[in-house]
Amino acid sequence: MNDLVVIDGSYGEGGGQVLRTSLALAAITGRPLEIHSIRGKRAKPGLQPQHLMAAKAAAEICGAELKGAEVQSGYLRFAPARKVEAGDFRFDIGTAGATTLVLQTVFVPLALAGGVSRVTVTGGTHNPSAPPADYLEHVFLPAMRRMGVESTLNVPRFGFFPKGGGEVSLELSGSGGLQPILLEERGKLVAEIGWIDLASLPEEVGRRGAERLRSFVDERVSIEVRERMALSPGAAAFVAAQYENGFAGYTGIGARGKRMEVVSEEAGQPYAEWKQGSSTVDEHLADQLVLPAALASGRSRWRTNSVTEHLTTVAWVVSQFLDREIEIDEETGWVTVHGDPVR
Template identity: 40%
Template sequence: MLEIDGSYGEGGGQILRSAVALSALTGQELRISNIRAKRDRPGLAAQHLAAVRGVASLCDAELSRAEVGSTEITFSPGKVKGGEHRIDVGTAGSVTLVLQACLLASVNAEKATELEVIGGTNVRMSPPADYYSNVLLPLLSRMGMDIKLEIVQRGFYPRGGGRVRAAMAPSAPGPLVLEERGDLVEMGGTSFTQDLPDHVAERMSHAVRKRLLGEELRIRTERASGASPGAGIALYAKFRNTVLGADALGERGVPSEKVGESAARRLWEELDGPGTLDVHAADQLVAYMALAGGPSSFVVREVTEHLRTQMWLVQQFLDVKFEVSKAGRGHRVEVVPTRTSPGR
């Protein structure tokens, strides 16, 4: 049984999600302790438990101590079978963090995987569903992965109620070599509101255009009704070889203009840096790169603690080397698999 210390590195939920996904993918039995030890409220919260149970349902895993508040679980996977699965977080917990675990676990499923996940589509401290649509899935498509995502209903804190559907065909990821961005093709995004006045989305969009003056932007507005009111804006910059993303979420008492300015500033940080991946895509893609049939490489403006932790974790399950070197104002990361099979 593989033992993983959940307090390693950034010590948050990402270790847990990635560990159970890699356990299912490789067939290695897992015990993970000190779950989310570096968070204010250690142990499993609802969204983490939903991710664990979601992956378990994909491979008929045996679980022990998997309950809210638990700081240690064991996970004994069976064969990942794919098929249709419905996962309800039960709160406004992030649907994308559930998908993060389930999609990685499903890479070598026996058949196509169809997921319906209910919870928060746009919540603090997690990637919005739009980021998956605009950035992460297009990058995985460049690796040969066939994943589709539909945002059926948005969900915000505190009630959630958002719904996404994802479909993934089994496929082995190929290498992703991103040494240069290439020419800028398009910049745009979505300014969205739910049960709020129409002018909120327009004010966020206007603030982005004002901050990124001189850039041609394609920002669409989206208005909806749902369980909880909310707003936000998700941006992307598509280049010939890659795509970068940034976003900001509306908060009570924060002017719409500030939300738009925040998203624009975050995108500009990536555009102004040397990265061929933004700092959030990097840590989510290295596990797929480790499964590829050859070396991958990319540049990031910053090697975050999330990325360092993810590289360490992937090496506990897979035969892969990570080489990090300085590259101008950023860092070049090379991912060199030494065995192409995930070990099933």
């Protein structure tokens, strides 16, 4: 199965997700990829530094040949030369672009490769348009653990806009296969966590943020204020819950002139609304699970609080590479994926 896959990068949500999912699937299947109109629905279309690094990272793990790999390019050709191999990798975005999105591009391919991989990425760790490192560590990775992938994430240095300079280091142990994930009833609450992260800002800012964030969680949850190393001043609020069969996390990112109470509300309000409902994953994890579930050996199922365009788009991208049945019920939020490993 080495026939060319051509992807319209402006399809659906029309952003970086189309590119990242396509790159991961091309690496996994070994099929050459051509993608045009990259990020066609964004104000600044084409490859930005973080998307370019995602492409280079995917190319490195499978020896792919790249054409069109430059900033602002709207076209990319990606031709894998070999199967994905585990190893030690280091990637530098060079801006405050999202390190987590580079990690997520190579995560599933490396998990399926088997063996132990270590991936270090420098750039931004807290970006308003991407999952922060906290989300990866406390929501995405625990969900992937349920699918058979053991991993740990370290964040020795935070990276806020505009300088970035943060660092995330992921170690993952792939078994060469993925187990299906069934998240049909939440079950009991296992853990609820939350905190405020500050870099080069007054303690009083953190205290205000923590006080506001406390109003959205159980009174027994301790909201810490954590001072972080970073090249630029910055602040973030994070709150998450893990149930026996459920995962969710929400973040607020600070900005110049934005009150810390507002940052905490951006994390706490949607979290409280999710917690009051009956869905088993948040709207972000809902789309992040589609790719690994499509490659797992069996049926996966979960329920989201919101069927987003990201979710329907990733299902479409998977369908361009693989013949998999993916059912999304927009009224109830149920997602069912009938997975099958690539052989």
